[in-house]
Amino acid sequence: MIRFSNVSKHYPPNTCALEHVNLHIKPGEFVSIVGQSGSGKTTLAKLLFAEERATKGKIVVGDWDISSIHTSDIPVLRRQIGIVFQDFKLLSRKTVFENVSFALEVAGEERKRIRDIVPQVLKIVGLSDKHHRYPRQLSGGEQQRVSIARALVHRPKILVADEPTGNLDTIHAHEIIQLLKKINEYGTTVVLVTHDRDIVNALKKRVVTIADGRIVSDIERGKYLIS
Amino acid sequence: MSFLLSVARLGKFTFQNIFRNFWLSFITSTIFVLTLVTINAVLFMNVAAKAVLEAVEQKVEITFSFLPETSESIVTSAQGYLRGFSQVRDVQFIPSDEVLANFQDRHQADEVILSSLDELGENPFGHSLVVTTYSTEDFEFIREAMETPEFSQYIKEQDFTDYQLVIEKIKSLNTRTRYFGFGLAALFSLIAIMIIFNTIRVAIYVHRDEIAIMKLVGANDWFIRGPFVLEALLYSFLSTLVMVAIVFAVFGALQIQMTLFFGDAWQGTVDYFRDNAFIIFGLQFATLALLSLLTTAFAMRKYLKT
Known part of the structure; x- marks a missing residue:
C-alpha cells in the first residue's frame, strides 16, 4: 500500500528532516507515527500527500511512485488520500454540509452524487443532525469530525491524520480515535501522526517511532517509547 | 454535464470573489472604465479632427x-x-x-x-x-x-482664402491632444495594471483558507486559478460595457450642441463609432482582457503556489 524506500528530506541550508527512512505500511493497517516535536513525523506525512517532495529515495502509494509526481497529478493523489489536520481547516462561512460537499464540488462531482454521499459520511462521523450548523456552533471534537467527514467523501484508501487530537480535550480526543478505528475497520488504511502517549498506548496498534529524522523503532501493537 | 457544472461552480466562486471585495472590485472596474473612456476620447478627437479638416479643406x-x-x-x-x-x-x-x-x-x-x-x-x-x-x-x-x-x-x-493657418492650427491642436491623450491613456493603463494586480493579490489573500482547502481535497489547478482568471475577464467585459454606454450617452447628450459647432463632421464621427463599434470596442476589450490576464497570471504566479 505505502512504501518508503531510503527516503531523505533536507531543507536548505543544512536541516535534515528525514534521513534514510524505510517503511512499509500494508493495506488496512492502522499505524501511529510518533515522535517529539521536530522529529520529522509531520514531514513524513507531508511526503505522503505530496505537500513536500523527498530529496532522496522513493515513495510508492499503491502502484504509484509519487517521489517525482507531476504537479498536475497531485489533485488525483489527494482524492485518494484523506487528510485530517490538528486545526480542522474548515470554512467558517459554510455549514457542516457545505464544508463536506465543498470537497466534492471542487472535484467536479454532480449535485445528485453530492446529495447522496455527504449524508452518508455525516452519518459515519455522527453528525447527521448537525449538517446545517456552522463550525462556530460546534465543539472542537465535532469540528474535527466534520474534517474527517470531508476527508472521507472521496472514499480514500488511505487516511492521514496529523495530530487530529492536538486541539481537543481527553474525551473528544478519545471519540476521534474511536472514529478513526471505526474507519479503519471499514478497510481504510489509517496513518496517525501524534505525540499523545495515552492515545498511542490505548490503541494497541503498530507504532513507528521517529527521532531526529530516523525511524528508531517499528513495533506491532507497540507503545509510546519516548520519554 | 460535468463540464457545465464545473463552469457553473467556477462562476459561483468568481462572483464570490467579486462581491466579497465589492469596493475593490468597484475601484478596479472604475479605473478600467476611466482608461477606456480616455482612449475613446483620444480616438474621438482624432476622428473628429480629421472630419473637421476634411470639411474645412472642401471649403477652401x-x-x-x-x-x-x-x-x-x-x-x-x-x-x-x-x-x-x-x-x-x-x-x-x-x-x-x-x-x-x-x-x-x-x-x-x-x-x-x-x-x-x-x-x-x-x-x-x-x-x-x-x-x-x-x-x-x-x-x-x-x-x-x-x-x-x-x-x-x-x-x-x-x-x-487663408484657411491654411486654420488647418495648421487644427492639425497642431490635434497632434498635441493626441500626445496628451495617449500619455493619459498610458498612465491610466499603468494604474489599471497595478490595480488589477493588487485586486487579484487581495482576492488570493482573502481566499487563502479556501484555496488551502481546495488543494487539500484535490481540486484541479484550473479550478483554483479559474475564478481569478474569470474575475479579470469579467472586470474587462463589464468595464467595456459601461464604457460603450458612456460613449453613446455622451453622443446623445451632446448631439445638438456638437452638430451646431462641428456641423456634418460631428455626425460623421458618431457614424464612424456606430459603424465600427464592434471592431473599436471589441479591440479595446480584447486588449484590456489580455492585459488583465497577463497581470493576473503574474499575480497568481507570485502569490498562488499550487
Whole structure:
C-alpha cells in the first residue's frame, strides 16, 4: 500500500528532516507515527500527500511512485488520500454540509452524487443532525469530525491524520480515535501522526517511532517509547 | 454535464470573489472604465479632427479674378487648362455680372461702396475662376501653374482664402491632444495594471483558507486559478460595457450642441463609432482582457503556489 524506500528530506541550508527512512505500511493497517516535536513525523506525512517532495529515495502509494509526481497529478493523489489536520481547516462561512460537499464540488462531482454521499459520511462521523450548523456552533471534537467527514467523501484508501487530537480535550480526543478505528475497520488504511502517549498506548496498534529524522523503532501493537 | 457544472461552480466562486471585495472590485472596474473612456476620447478627437479638416479643406478655394477687359474665351481656356491637373477638384467659371452681383450682395449694408459703384457706371469686375483642390497642399502648385504668361497677364488678383493657418492650427491642436491623450491613456493603463494586480493579490489573500482547502481535497489547478482568471475577464467585459454606454450617452447628450459647432463632421464621427463599434470596442476589450490576464497570471504566479 505505502512504501518508503531510503527516503531523505533536507531543507536548505543544512536541516535534515528525514534521513534514510524505510517503511512499509500494508493495506488496512492502522499505524501511529510518533515522535517529539521536530522529529520529522509531520514531514513524513507531508511526503505522503505530496505537500513536500523527498530529496532522496522513493515513495510508492499503491502502484504509484509519487517521489517525482507531476504537479498536475497531485489533485488525483489527494482524492485518494484523506487528510485530517490538528486545526480542522474548515470554512467558517459554510455549514457542516457545505464544508463536506465543498470537497466534492471542487472535484467536479454532480449535485445528485453530492446529495447522496455527504449524508452518508455525516452519518459515519455522527453528525447527521448537525449538517446545517456552522463550525462556530460546534465543539472542537465535532469540528474535527466534520474534517474527517470531508476527508472521507472521496472514499480514500488511505487516511492521514496529523495530530487530529492536538486541539481537543481527553474525551473528544478519545471519540476521534474511536472514529478513526471505526474507519479503519471499514478497510481504510489509517496513518496517525501524534505525540499523545495515552492515545498511542490505548490503541494497541503498530507504532513507528521517529527521532531526529530516523525511524528508531517499528513495533506491532507497540507503545509510546519516548520519554 | 460535468463540464457545465464545473463552469457553473467556477462562476459561483468568481462572483464570490467579486462581491466579497465589492469596493475593490468597484475601484478596479472604475479605473478600467476611466482608461477606456480616455482612449475613446483620444480616438474621438482624432476622428473628429480629421472630419473637421476634411470639411474645412472642401471649403477652401482660390479665386482668380481676371481683368475686366479679358474675354470670356481666355477665361474659359484657363478653366480648361486648370481642369487638366489631377490635383484640381473643380473649376467654376463666374461671369463678371455674377461677380458684381455677389459683391453687391456682400456689401448691401455699405452705402459708400454701393454709391461708388453707381458712380462708376459700369461693371468694374472681370470674370472669375474659383478653383478647389483635393488638398490644400496643392494650392501652391495651382498658383505657380497660373503664372504662365499665357494667363498671368490677364489676372488682376488671386484671392487665396487663408484657411491654411486654420488647418495648421487644427492639425497642431490635434497632434498635441493626441500626445496628451495617449500619455493619459498610458498612465491610466499603468494604474489599471497595478490595480488589477493588487485586486487579484487581495482576492488570493482573502481566499487563502479556501484555496488551502481546495488543494487539500484535490481540486484541479484550473479550478483554483479559474475564478481569478474569470474575475479579470469579467472586470474587462463589464468595464467595456459601461464604457460603450458612456460613449453613446455622451453622443446623445451632446448631439445638438456638437452638430451646431462641428456641423456634418460631428455626425460623421458618431457614424464612424456606430459603424465600427464592434471592431473599436471589441479591440479595446480584447486588449484590456489580455492585459488583465497577463497581470493576473503574474499575480497568481507570485502569490498562488499550487
